[in-house]
Amino acid sequence: MPMKFPSFRSRRESFPEKMWTRCPSCEEQLFNKQLERSMNVCPSCGHHFRLPAPVRLGQLLDEGTFEERDPGLVSQDPLGFVDQKPYTDRLAAAQLATGLRDAAVWGYGRIEGQRIAILVMDFGFMGGSMGAVTGEKVARAAEGALAEHVPLVIVSASGGARMQEGTLALMQLAKTMGALERLRAAGVPYVSVMSDPTTGGVFASYAVVGDVNLAEPNALIGFAGARVGAGTIGQELPPGFQRTEFLFRHGFIDRIVARPDLRRELAAVLRYLAPQRAEAGRG
């Protein structure tokens, strides 16, 4: 069936391109070209800006090696959900704004020559929320990694499960964990990379259970939204609560990796895990 999306000739064309971005952390005015050269990390304070999925893939993978899989998956509206806007409108708006069909992109690619299955989330698509499509892509990525016996890498950026899909979004936790358990049983390595933010049902499923967990500095990472937690419990929150360094201190993250080092560190970890496991799995 031919696609009948609204025009994706995005609104961007009608606006002059922005030249400057203000760093939300140190308030420095940054020239956009300079920011891009520094991998969207503020050169003055090290603030890691959130990345659109394609940019993330560009930063991590060897040039021209990405083969996308299942680009056609699109969420439906199983609940007929309407809050202040209908869910279908929110989906259409997010598609228009990002050029993606949902909050995750997956496929195969290479990091320093090593073939991997990779899934990257995009916070710009409805807060990176996980609905049926993202859950399905994670499961297919895990099943794909298992079938080809290549390591799986997932880069998370998500506010959690997508409320507009109700418990069907919650069920994606079981769907993704089921697939990852099978990957694990087969001895295929899985590296989870957490970026800002990784919270809720995404953190409490595939993001937290990597064989190796890497995270970008000062990312918001946690289960309960800070407001939910404070409101429910009425307790003072410790400083740095739910930031990368907090999770690192409590033993849930192996390495805090600044973005310019991420590709190299990922490749290094994968070199250790992949060949040995692959042999064992094939034996």
Added chain:
Amino acid sequence: MVDRILGRGRDTAATETPPAELTVAEQKARVWSRVQLARNLRRPRTLELLGAMADEFVELHGDRLFGDDEAIVAGLATIGGHRVAVVGQQKGADTEENVRRSFGMPHPEGYRKAMRIMELADRSGLPIVTFVDVPGAHPGPESEERGIADAIARAVGLMTRLRVPIVTVITGEGGSGGALAIAVGDVVLALENAVYAVISPEGCASILWRTTDEAPTAAFAMKMTAQDQLALGVVDEVVPEPSEGAHTDHAETARRLKEVIVRELDRLAAIPVDVLVEQRYRRYRSLGAYTELAGPAPTPQIPPRGGLADRLRGLLEAGQRAMPAPLQVGRRDEPPAREDV
């Protein structure tokens, strides 16, 4: 569309679609009254239900790592001649007990105790029965420090691969990940006035409507009643409650529940274990509503390029030349983390 979601052929006619003449406001009120019933302080919890339906219950304590979380009870029981392992959440009946049981909100050690007992059941060949009634996992700092997300993820993962039958009953509040962590089953039952949701209606309302006053609206929109969950395929069977609700007659509620649990244990016992585990995997693998469009990805955000693949290729090539131009970092960045989720 529901068929499309499920592919599991549930009898949707059995659900209670509110009569057409009800206004939206009336339907909302109906849903909200069910939420109130699910939260009723006198509703029977795991221990009350076991007391009425089990011939014996030997409670086991502790996660062997940190402590014993009284918001989750676990142990070994005999129900209708079946020797089983039981895991369930336990809210308190009064303030003192609620403090002891953290108002039924388990910490990581609760889920790790649950995992320990479920693994024991797996090794011993005992079927597992779980009772779910939880506002949500404990959201406080200690919970985060000790890894509530890790505990939930691993409990969910464990349940997808256990090689014994699992019967799950949503008895009251099915509160998001804190519920699912003990609710991955071969069959998922729900009491008539139970509810199940991805987030509390108050939490949903505060994010999407910016006020908790809209909680009833959020509850209605999320289709969180047992009947709606049956239609969505998340729940397999709804067990009717006596008269005004489970809180009015614990014994009768337990009797009705026991009948269904025993029937399901009998049925699942006859299924070869490999088939059982594969069916459970497929059950969760197939939940969620999406379509698959043919053809290339939508026209990309960067106008002059082609499909998504082309765009990625372009970015990858350009990346070698020190990253491409039109990425618009500022505009897409920094929405509040919980804003549009």
